[in-house]
Every structure is written in structure tokens, then in C-alpha cells.
Amino acid sequence: MKEVDVFIIGAGPAGSIAGAKLVQDGFSVKVVDKLKMPRFVIGESLLPRCNELLEDANMLNVIQEAGFQFKGGVAFKSDKGDFSALDFSKNLGQKWGSSFQVKREVFDKLLIDDAQKKGCDVEYEVEVVAYDENENIITVKNLDGSEDTYKAKKVLDASGYGRVLPRLLNLEAASHLALRRATFARVDKDKRPEGEQNGYIFVDIVGDNEAWIWNIPFSDGTTSVGVVCTEEYFTKLNMSDDEFWKHIIFNNPSASKRYADSKLIVDVNSLSGYSSAVTKLYDKNFILTGNASEFLDPVFSSGVTLALESGSKAAELTSRELKGETVDYKVEYEDYMMLGIDVFRDYVNAWYDGSLQTILFSEKKNPEITKKIVSILSGYVWDKENSFVTSSKYALEKTYEILK
Ligand SMILES: Cc1cc2nc3c(=O)[nH]c(=O)nc-3n(C[C@H](O)[C@H](O)[C@H](O)COP(=O)(O)OP(=O)(O)OC[C@H]3O[C@@H](n4cnc5c(N)ncnc54)[C@H](O)[C@@H]3O)c2cc1C
Incomplete structure (x- = not known):
């Protein structure tokens, strides 16, 4: 059996950022992916919050230098001629007011290659097939059918649509969003x-x-x-x-x-049927990140932002725990992640019930409200200074009542 500080399942954005941060903190990290990079995955439009997270992990330069399409905002259009364009730079003062449109097969490979360069031990065509939660032992299957086992101090599940630990540990929960x-x-x-x-x-x-x-x-x-x-x-x-x-x-x-x-x-x-949820986001030995945890809906391009945010946060907390600190995962991980996820959920629900379109297309809304919405749709859904974050459902309902 091989030993490693942190074992990461999946080399998508959640796995790459987590691995990169942990090796920069001095830990040994093994990342496995059942596929070989480059591989296709859907999810090509990023939000400005991604830039901030990548910058914090010392990975932004790799993306900035790759020549991706500059994304300055989002525009909504109806069949009936309604139009609303939101410029990401007109936010609540956050540093990053733009992002990129990326082919994920290129973007994801750049990130995992960078994580590898920083020190992660990355292996492809290696599939996680079993997990002993009590002993923290992972079993992987190699391309030739042979198996290896790893003992880790922490396991991060970044397996995206593979949803490895939710499946193996029976953590799947119903998503309340329509099919x-x-x-x-x-x-x-x-x-x-x-x-x-x-x-x-x-x-x-x-x-x-x-x-x-x-x-x-x-x-x-x-x-x-x-x-x-x-x-x-x-x-x-x-x-x-x-x-x-x-x-x-x-x-x-x-x-x-x-x-x-x-x-x-x-x-x-x-x-x-891509919307998914789980009964818990962590336990003593593992943390679920990115799409291996909860996925809502593609409408606001929030998936990669949530993957980078959760991968980054999981790495920070793991690092602190492995250095001997006591970490309150309920407050610092689950409650934190659910704040942002729940804000996006309120926006997804308001999109499908039509109230958000009424708000977006209204010419009566004042510039301050627009800035708050721009900030949220830029992925700044943890900004407690923004009243549209702290009371997202109430703020949307009130705004709709005034503007309808
Ligand atoms: C229709 C649609 C449109 C979307 N559009 C957008 C968008 O515009 N913008 C956006 O930000 N998001 C979008 N998303 C969401 C986005 O696809 C995901 O949120 C994002 O890819 C999640 O990243 P991740 O790192 O969690 O997982 P992934 O990127 O899925 O990476 C997981 C990796 O784990 C590997 N893996 C799986 N199982 C195993 C196993 N057993 N062993 C080893 N490795 C394994 C996989 O091969 C994969 O490489 C969209 C989603 C859908 C459904």
C-alpha cells in the first residue's frame, strides 16, 4: 500500500486547484483521473470569481497567457425583443470584472499540468473503484486491470459527474430542481x-x-x-x-x-438529469468538492466557479488540519459553501419562474440594484456586504414586486 498526505479523485478544475494549493503548502498529493487529458467536459463559460480563485492559487497567469476569449459580461434576450446586458466590470468594487470563455479540454489540461508542475503526482487512466471510509484507503484500477491501494490522511472527491464517493458511500440526495x-x-x-x-x-x-x-x-x-x-x-x-x-x-x-x-x-x-445533491459535504476523512457535491443548473455558468471555490476551500482547510489546527468543517466548509450555492439556487428558481427576467428586462431598476445583481452573476456569492447575497430570496421577491 502506498501512502500520501492527500489523495484527490479527478483532475478537473476542483481537483487541480486543490492539488496545486496543497503542494504549495508542502503536502504530498496524488491525483488520479480515469480519463486521459485532454478530455471533453461541458461548461465553457467562466465567471470573474474564477480569476480571483486562480490568482490566489498562483494559476491565473497560465490561463491569461493561453489566449482564451475575453468575457466581459452576459446578455439576456427574449423572442419578444426584451434585452438586458450586464457588464461584469460594473460590480460592487470587486477586483475582477471579466473572465474567459474556454474550451474545457484546453482549460482543464492547462490547470492540471500546472498543478503537476507545482508538485502534484498526477496519473491518468486510473479509476477509483473502492473506498474504505474508516481506514481512509482508496482502491484504484489501472488500465491493465491491476489494482493498487493508497492510504491518505485526507481524501478529496473532485470526480465531477463521476460522483465517486456519493455513489460508493450512498450519499446521493434528490435535487429539488426539475429534470x-x-x-x-x-x-x-x-x-x-x-x-x-x-x-x-x-x-x-x-x-x-x-x-x-x-x-x-x-x-x-x-x-x-x-x-x-x-x-x-x-x-x-x-x-x-x-x-x-x-x-x-x-x-x-x-x-x-x-x-x-x-x-x-x-x-x-x-x-x-445533471442536477444533483448530497446528504453531506464532508466527514472525518473526506471532503466532496465541485460537481461531486451539488450541481444546480447551467443557466448562470456557476459550475466551474463552485468547483474552484470548493476545491480551494477544501485545500485550505485540509492544510490547516494537517498542520495541527482544529477545523470546524461544518461552519468553515459546509455552511460556507451552502451560502453561495443557495444564492445561485434562488437565482435559478427565479429564472425558471420568470421573475428574474422581469427584473433583468425592467427599465425601472436603479443602478445600485443592477450592481448587486452583476456582482452575484459574476460569482461573488459569498460577499456578505451585498444584501442580495445575505437575503437573496427576499431581495429578489421584493425587487420583483416593485418592478413587475
Ligand atoms: C449542460 C451544462 C452546461 C454547463 N455550462 C457551464 C458553464 O457554462 N460554465 C460553468 O462554469 N459550468 C458549467 N457547467 C458545469 C460544469 O460542467 C461543472 O460544474 C464542472 O465541470 C465541475 O468541475 P469538477 O472539477 O467538479 O468536475 P469535472 O470537470 O467533471 O472533472 C471531474 C474529473 O473526475 C474524473 N473522474 C470521474 N470518475 C472518476 C473515477 N472513478 N476515478 C478517477 N477519476 C474520475 C473525470 O474523468 C473528470 O476528469 C455546465 C453543466 C452542464 C450540465
Whole structure:
């Protein structure tokens, strides 16, 4: 059996940032991933909070130097001509007022390579297949079918959609969000908006909120285009993924113009039932991070932010514990993470019940409210100075009542 200070399952953003921070604090870290990098994963639009977290882990320069598409904000559009563009730099004074649109196969590889350069022992095509929670022993299966075991002082689960420890330890909980489906592809040669909104993510609302479209432009001139709707709506239309994607895109006034001369460069694909939750985020020997913990919904591009935040926080707390400090994981990890997750959850719910659109499209809202919302949609969901964070549901409901 091999021994290591910290064992990390998964080399996505949560695993990379956690590993990088821990080796910089002097610990030995083993990261395994069942796949080989580069590998595709969905989730291409980042929020400004990501920059702050990467900067703190000494990893931002690698991303800044990679030539990713600059993302200055987000724009929302309806079929009926409503429009709202939010400039991330008009926030509540936070340092980072922009982020990037990234192909995750490139972004994730850069991060894990950097973590490796900083000292993480990274191995690919090694799958975690068993975990003894009491002894903190992980069993992995190698490509040739052989198995190895590791004993760690702490295990961080950063396995994303693999959800390794939630599955092995029976920690899965029901997500209270509706069952939704994303149908997505990549295209070339789209007609992008001119000027500062050129690199924005555009979110087009379809009909009476039956679906929405993401438009994520990359710096190489290609674009990620996805449609999100309930499983019920998709089934009612009785189409294949490819037919459905084309039906929605080419019947949408805005998307049909943007992609009139584009061709598909990656086949249409889909994912369903991705919202997930767990019964607990940590125990004595392990911590769940990123998508291996809770995943809400893609609408506000919060996934990578939450993965980096939780990976970063899990690393900080593990480091303090391994140096002999007493750490209150309930307060410092679970309560902390749930504050941000719950803020995003309130926004996701307000998006799907339509009240957030009313707020976003209203011309009556004052600039202070806009700044608070910009700050939240930039991923600053732990900023207790922002009343839209500390009372997010109440603030949304009150604002809606005033503006409707
Ligand atoms: C439709 C859709 C659209 C989205 N759009 C966005 C967006 O625009 N912006 C955004 O920020 N987020 C978005 N997300 C969310 C985003 O995909 C995730 O939040 C993010 O990838 C989570 O990162 P992670 O590090 O937790 O896990 P991942 O990036 O999934 O990495 C986990 C790694 O663990 C490995 N692994 C799994 N099982 C095992 C095992 N048994 N042993 C070893 N390794 C294992 C996997 O191979 C993988 O490499 C979207 C999600 C969906 C469903």
C-alpha cells in the first residue's frame, strides 16, 4: 500500500486547484483521473470569481497567457425583443470584472499540468473503484486491470459527474430542481455582436420561457451553442437531439440570424438529469468538492466557479488540519459553501419562474440594484456586504414586486 498526505479523485478544475494549493503548502498529493487529458467536459463559460480563485492559487497567469476569449459580461434576450446586458466590470468594487470563455479540454489540461508542475503526482487512466471510509484507503484500477491501494490522511472527491464517493458511500440526495436536458453542439462562423459585447455569453429565451439557448464564443472563431429545456418539453416535441437542436436554433429570431452561415463542427450531443445533491459535504476523512457535491443548473455558468471555490476551500482547510489546527468543517466548509450555492439556487428558481427576467428586462431598476445583481452573476456569492447575497430570496421577491 502506498501512502500520501492527500489523495484527490479527478483532475478537473476542483481537483487541480486543490492539488496545486496543497503542494504549495508542502503536502504530498496524488491525483488520479480515469480519463486521459485532454478530455471533453461541458461548461465553457467562466465567471470573474474564477480569476480571483486562480490568482490566489498562483494559476491565473497560465490561463491569461493561453489566449482564451475575453468575457466581459452576459446578455439576456427574449423572442419578444426584451434585452438586458450586464457588464461584469460594473460590480460592487470587486477586483475582477471579466473572465474567459474556454474550451474545457484546453482549460482543464492547462490547470492540471500546472498543478503537476507545482508538485502534484498526477496519473491518468486510473479509476477509483473502492473506498474504505474508516481506514481512509482508496482502491484504484489501472488500465491493465491491476489494482493498487493508497492510504491518505485526507481524501478529496473532485470526480465531477463521476460522483465517486456519493455513489460508493450512498450519499446521493434528490435535487429539488426539475429534470432538465441540455442539447448542445459547436459551430463555426457565427455573426457575433460588434463592440464590447463581442465576447459576452448570450442567453436567448425561447417563447414563454419553455427553453433557453446559450451562445458561448471562443477565441478561435468557433462557438458553443446549447439548448436547455425540461425533459417533458423535449419529449413532447418527439425529435432526435439533432432535429431538436436545429428546430430550436433556426426558429429563434436571434439565433437563426447569428448561425445563418454556420456549420456544425461537433455533432449535437445531450445530457439529462445533471442536477444533483448530497446528504453531506464532508466527514472525518473526506471532503466532496465541485460537481461531486451539488450541481444546480447551467443557466448562470456557476459550475466551474463552485468547483474552484470548493476545491480551494477544501485545500485550505485540509492544510490547516494537517498542520495541527482544529477545523470546524461544518461552519468553515459546509455552511460556507451552502451560502453561495443557495444564492445561485434562488437565482435559478427565479429564472425558471420568470421573475428574474422581469427584473433583468425592467427599465425601472436603479443602478445600485443592477450592481448587486452583476456582482452575484459574476460569482461573488459569498460577499456578505451585498444584501442580495445575505437575503437573496427576499431581495429578489421584493425587487420583483416593485418592478413587475
Ligand atoms: C449542460 C451544462 C452546461 C454547463 N455550462 C457551464 C458553464 O457554462 N460554465 C460553468 O462554469 N459550468 C458549467 N457547467 C458545469 C460544469 O460542467 C461543472 O460544474 C464542472 O465541470 C465541475 O468541475 P469538477 O472539477 O467538479 O468536475 P469535472 O470537470 O467533471 O472533472 C471531474 C474529473 O473526475 C474524473 N473522474 C470521474 N470518475 C472518476 C473515477 N472513478 N476515478 C478517477 N477519476 C474520475 C473525470 O474523468 C473528470 O476528469 C455546465 C453543466 C452542464 C450540465
